[in-house]
Amino acid sequence: AQKITQTQPGMFVQEKEAVTLDCTYDTSDPSYGLFWYKQPSSGEMIFLIYQGSYDQQNATEGRYSLNFQKARKSANLVISASQLGDSAMYFCAMREGNTGGFKTIFGAGTRLFVKA
Amino acid sequence: DAGVIQSPRHEVTEMGQEVTLRCKPISGHDYLFWYRQTMMRGLELLIYFNNNVPIDDSGMPEDRFSAKMPNASFSTLKIQPSEPRDSAVYFCASKDLTDTQYFGPGTRLTVL
Numbered sequence: 001a002q003k004i005t006q007t008q009p010g011m012f013v014q015e016k017e018a019v020t021l022d023c024t025y026d027t028s029d030p031s032y033g034l035f036w037y038k039q040p041s042s043g044e045m046i047f048l049i050y051q052g053s054y055d056q057q058n059a060t061e062g063r064y065s066l067n068f069q070k071a072r073k074s075a076n077l078v079i080s081a082s083q084l085g086d087s088a089m090y091f092c093a094m095r096e097g098n099t100g101g102f103k104t105i106f107g108a109g110t111r112l113f114v115k116a
Numbered sequence: 117d118a119g120v121i122q123s124p125r126h127e128v129t130e131m132g133q134e135v136t137l138r139c140k141p142i143s144g145h146d147y148l149f150w151y152r153q154t155m156m157r158g159l160e161l162l163i164y165f166n167n168n169v170p171i172d173d174s175g176m177p178e179d180r181f182s183a184k185m186p187n188a189s190f191s192t193l194k195i196q197p198s199e200p201r202d203s204a205v206y207f208c209a210s211k212d213l214t215d216t217q218y219f220g221p222g223t224r225l226t227v228l
Contacts, residue, residue, distance in 0.1 A: 043205065109158070
């Protein structure tokens with residue numbers, strides 16, 4: 001069963017507008033961590049933002065924020081004021097509970113295109 | 117501080133040859149992960165180490181793959197013999213006690 005689902009294979013956004021990339025996850029463990037990574041065309045994996053399952057507030061890092069809705073098991077990434085350099089592949093990932101050690105599962109990714 | 121270092125960045129080899137990929141984690145990180153990324157299967161965890169000890173190798177595809185971590189600053193992923201279906205980008209990542217893994221630039225492997 002897929003544990004991380006990213007339903008948007010591709011997204012377009014106008015420069016300077018905000019965009020939301022969807023991610024839903026599935027776990028029965030109360031302790032887990034959620035991540036977003038960016039992979040530009042150059043291929044490296046860049047860490048963007050992290051949310052722990054016990055964190056009370058949504059994580060924010062500059063123009064990135066994570067809309068964490070625990071009951072719905074969703075962890076959407078919001079990018080505000082999109083820039084051309086934001087065009088890339090974005091991966092949602094989950095580190096599943098203590099029983100899973102530090103195994104991290106990645107979603108299939110969403111390709112974001114920022115239009116000038 | 118230097119990030120995760122991987123070598124080589126690109127490797128082209130012929131089927132049947134042995135391939136060795138190398139990784140130097142971030143200093144002070146005691147977890148090291150090897151991933152493989154393909155178009156068909158996405159990003160998959162192959163194996164991870166804690167304090168140089170392999171903890172979970174359930175993602176290693178078959179016996180042709182092996183990984184070692186002889187010390188805290190070096191790890192290898194070996195494929196012997198290599199096959200065309202092993203063509204992929206192989207990433208190494210490391211982390212400390214916090215949750216976040218930091219990735220190296222990857223090795224693009226092509227097996228002809």
